[in-house]
Amino acid sequence: MASEGDQHKLHRKGVTVYSSVAENQRNTGHLCGSINSTSPDVTWVTCDDTARYITLYRDNNNGYTPMDFCEVQVFVCNAGTFGHDCSQFCHCEDGTCNYVTGECTGGCKSNWTGRTCSECSKSTYGFWCANNCNQRNCLGNSSCDHVTGKCDQGCDRGYQGEDCATDAYINWESTHNLQNSKLEYLLSSTVRSYHVNKA
Template structure:
């Protein structure tokens, strides 16, 4: 190995050791899948298939096709590989060791051209488009593309997806005309215990983060998603008076008995509703024929069976024959 290559490897080793410290490889021995057929080689007596699982077997000492430590699919216009972490984890970084055939990495290596242009996603489904794009190569060349590569991507997800394609000509200089997976190891580092963050995953996420999910290094609630009734990057600010719900975006009803005052979580009016309104949020007018506090009063004999005012029971058009008063409840006796 020449001095430049050795220096590059050492620099990457330093970067990796500092990046993954305190985090667990969540992908080790997990179920993996790759598009296209598994590639294979003939060992003199048998066909040896290079299945997707070889990229999460924990081995990356032999980076050759026949080393039995690397996954590789058959060639195509697209190549996709993914690992199922089996549940949603808090992820910090993703390490990828691409196949080298145990040769010095760079322009003289046959594999660099099929690595160029790759992208990595974290998703809660097997569809990469449902997830977040962690990285897409748009600037590397055969001289500059590193191998291995470490991608910092602090997100929550169940699937980590590697993708590459050659579907839109012309391709940039150095790109192969086809792609395959050729992944010797993919390591996904993060916290194995939900609800924690920090270098050693030892600090509890703020209790008001929604689903107790927070940024793996900073502890901020992801996407500022707070439990109902709270807001702020750490979700420790209660909704101000007059507001409630997710991110405190809902306004308390003006029909609460104390206008605009309600429970910050549910929106339920504290003390009940003003006359003419009902339900816990006081957002529903009394049904026809009823009025007053809690809508428990019955309308009187309004003219033509018209309904009364939902607040005070007044018959706007007057009373049926034989009745009188603003609510048409007086009279009616023979």
């Protein structure tokens, strides 16, 4: 006679996992994978499609249909994320992207491009593609790196930074004023010290 552990393993044999958009499906829909008596106690099955229902099905060919499962967990990426661990982002215009491939079927939101709408469009760069390539102050004609916005030949006079978007005069003026403040403080401290020592 089979032990209790062996019985549980037999109850796993021939179980198939399906995903579908309609409820009450049996062995129809998208086949995600199968579980058998040699499957580990904790088994991962990935359903690489968009679905609303998950069905665990066991064929009744031999009249023996019990299934033993302690727990079934279904993990789904949040809207706007995709991939095996849901760590990649998509920026779809209409609806969410495919949770596995990241593909957007309804086009991309403004400033985004690519199959998964996760690349900056030609005219944007930076975090969340929020910076406009045309607002940089590059020397001559320059391509626009879609991550950094770097200017190929440097910056126009009066601008600095990798993307030439920072006004160099404002930075110089702030630094210059700070240095003057330190100088004034040092001078006033020296004068006070002088008066104290003399008295």
